[in-house]
Amino acid sequence: MDSKDDRDKEWSTSLPYALCHFSTSGGAVAVATAFTHPLDVVKVRLQMQLLGQRGPLVGMGETFGRIIKVEGVRGLYLGLVPALTRSTLYGGLRLGLYQPCKYLSDLMVGSTNIFVKIASGAFSGALATALTNPMEVLKVRLQMNSRRGLTGEIHKIISEEGFRALWKGVGPAMTRAGALTASQLVTYDESKQALLKWTHLEEGFHLHLISSFVAGTVGTLVTAPVDMLKTRLMLQQDSRGPRIYRNVFHCAYQVVLTEGAGALYKGTGVLPLLQE
Numbered sequence: 001m002d003s004k005d006d007r008d009k010e011w012s013t014s015l016p017y018a019l020c021h022f023s024t025s026g027g028a029v030a031v032a033t034a035f036t037h038p039l040d041v042v043k044v045r046l047q048m049q050l051l052g053q054r055g056p057l058v059g060m061g062e063t064f065g066r067i068i069k070v071e072g073v074r075g076l077y078l079g080l081v082p083a084l085t086r087s088t089l090y091g092g093l094r095l096g097l098y099q100p101c102k103y104l105s106d107l108m109v110g111s112t113n114i115f116v117k118i119a120s121g122a123f124s125g126a127l128a129t130a131l132t133n134p135m136e137v138l139k140v141r142l143q144m145n146s147r148r149g150l151t152g153e154i155h156k157i158i159s160e161e162g163f164r165a166l167w168k169g170v171g172p173a174m175t176r177a178g179a180l181t182a183s184q185l186v187t188y189d190e191s192k193q194a195l196l197k198w199t200h201l202e203e204g205f206h207l208h209l210i211s212s213f214v215a216g217t218v219g220t221l222v223t224a225p226v227d228m229l230k231t232r233l234m235l236q237q238d239s240r241g242p243r244i245y246r247n248v249f250h251c252a253y254q255v256v257l258t259e260g261a262g263a264l265y266k267g268t269g270v271l272p273l274l275q276e
Helices: 004-012 014-047 060-071 073-077 080-109 114-143 149-161 163-167 170-198 205-234 248-259 261-265
Strands: none
Touching: 014 060, 014 073, 014 080, 014 114, 014 205, 060 073, 080 114, 114 149, 114 163, 114 170, 114 205, 149 163, 170 205, 205 248, 205 261, 248 261
């Protein structure tokens, strides 16, 4: 075990390390968001189709084509500004806070085992999600083809639904962030060890690629229902009038009751390409 002096020294260097992580990871996530944003628009449209109804679902390709035909290519980039803002802050905060959380846990319990790492990752992800939730709400509202623009949408939400409406869906959003971090960390590590043991793969690109694919797939299956519920709650309008969903549990109940259990996985085909 490291001595207290070693841990103190490591902690003293964590702040500049965190700032470096914040800038580099935030920038990287923003670049990735710019490329994958059209898929995010398609995902939100898929999650909102047949609201409260059962029936044949429109696929990803057909939805993509409809957006271009009716709204033009511009329709694939609705909500891009809040998406980039959110990605920069979220990516920077989640990864930037991870190391300080891990070092703080080391100082408190004297260990940085896998459970501490999972808890640190889940906490940093959940905190980053809570802080950036208003940008996520604005993003999904604009992605549903709001014609008010960013400032108009902000004014509408605050004037008609109240300031708290910017944090709609924050519960499932934080749950998703924690579950995604935990599931990806554990699955990646375990699949990597299994591949090293049971196949001829060695440390390198192919091993990391396959392990990442497995982790992304498992992360999608675990978080897809929560992501769909988050979108539904964020898009629920006027909090002063009658609401379809009272809370996340009522939302899940109503979706399963009126649309079937499979509705919780609407948009799943797009999600592996959008995991943060």
